[in-house]
Amino acid sequence: MILTDTHTHLYSEAFDEDRKIVIERAIKNGVQRFFIPAIDSTYTKSMLDLKNSFPEHMFLMSGLHPTHVKENFKDELSHVEELLLSHKYYAIGEIGMDLYWDKTFLREQQEAFRFQIQLAKKNKLPIVIHCRDAFDEVFEILEEEKSKNLYGIFHCFTGTFEQAEKAISYQMKLGIGGVVTFKNGKIDAFLKNIDLKNIVLETDAPYLSPVPYRGKRNESAYLVNVLNKLSSIYNIDAEDIANITTKNSTEVFGV
């Protein structure tokens, strides 16, 4: 069984004390492939260090996270673009819109999202979308930019069934993580109506721990808890779900 964590921030300060142990624990649980979304340039070095420590397991993304779009966002976007020239990256992410924390940089978030979508298309890379309190705004830009070269993952999908279908219509797979195990998570109610070919697994570690670790630091080993929940929702063996979702991740990332 090969599990793929399509979204994990293993370079985060939350793992500074025990990163190696955390990664080895995940590998022991069958999680062998880790896709690493970027936040901003302050993490570039730690991401490359992570890749160098576990070269066969780590797959990096380049991108500017919407909550980190500030006055200096144009410099940050140049950095995202420059990295593609010097290292191998497997996606542009995480990118998108977040109006939950702060709407001050709404225009800049839109501009950064558009720019990074175009960068992905130009480089034939998938995108990994972060969307919080911003479905309309994200869909508006996907509608403008849709093309056969635009595809990827709607990370930490928490919308409705209609929004799920809409995301899929833009060639996005749904990233499903700890929220699916929450009692009030809502997506478990309709997920079985979404074909498994549209699903990938993720933890978003160190955030959003699945039950029974809810509220604690999340780590990639807990992907198994997400896997088991999906197994009961779809009534399909966990091993089959692992294989299908890993295959789906390969389809997106090309590896």
Ligand SMILES: [Zn+2]
């Ligand atoms: Zn993330």
